Amino acid sequence: MAGLVQRTARSIDEMWRSVWHDSSRGEKLVVAVFLLVTGLAIPVVPIVWLARLVAH
Incomplete structure (x- = not known):
C-alpha cells in the first residue's frame, strides 16, 4: 500500500512539474486564475x- 501511495505521489509531482515548470x-497565470475561479x-x-x- 505504501508503494502505491508513493507511486501516486510521484505521478502527481511529475504532472505538476510538466504543467507548471x-x-x-x-500560461501559469491562466492556470492559476482557472483554479481560483x-x-x-x-x-x-x-x-x-x-x-x-x-x-521526495
Whole structure:
C-alpha cells in the first residue's frame, strides 16, 4: 500500500512539474486564475504539496 501511495505521489509531482515548470508566465497565470475561479485551488494545491513531500 505504501508503494502505491508513493507511486501516486510521484505521478502527481511529475504532472505538476510538466504543467507548471514547462509553462510560460502567461500560461501559469491562466492556470492559476482557472483554479481560483473554479474553486479548485483549495483542494488541488494542498494535494500537490503533500504529494511532493511523499514523492521526495
